[in-house]
Amino acid sequence: MAATGSEESSARVDAWIWAVRLTKTRSIAAAACRAGHVRVNGDRAKPAQSVKPGDEVRLFHEGRERIVVVRQALSKRVGAPVAAEAYTDNSPPPPTKVEAAATGLRDRGTGRPTKRDRRELDQLRGR
Structure with missing residues (x-):
């Protein structure tokens, strides 16, 4: 019988983040x-730090902060339904398309912003 990691009481934080599908690869998690x-619980985590059920893990990835509470320590990647049961997601909702567009993204190929463009972006951001 192959061990899925569910019998363990702790797992490496980088392996756990990858196993529950918060990142695509373990190297990205590390x-x-x-x-x-x-x-992990408010302290910066090294890749080999252990996580156990009850720990709070905060991950800033792809421009968004994910706040999850560990329910099950996994060290091997599992299917999406099992991964969803391994943590409780307390993350704020992702920004809407309108909010994401309001960040001042420029069209590809338009070059560097001019001084005037930079001032307009600063006004838009409220600086």
Whole structure:
């Protein structure tokens, strides 16, 4: 019988983030840990830090903060339905398309913003 990691009481944070499908690859999860984008119970996490049920994991990935509480420690990647049961998602909702568009994205190929463009972007952002 193959072990799925559900029998374990703890798992590496980078492996757990990958196993529950918060990132596409384990190397992306480890890089996020090394860059300081992962916090476990409020403290910066190294890739090898252990997580156990009840821990709060905060991950800043793809421009969004994910706040999840570990319900089950997994070290191997599992299917999406099982992965969804391994954590409780307390993340704020993702920004709507209108909010995302209001961030001042420029069209591809328009070059660097001029001084006038930069001032307009700063006004839009409320600076």
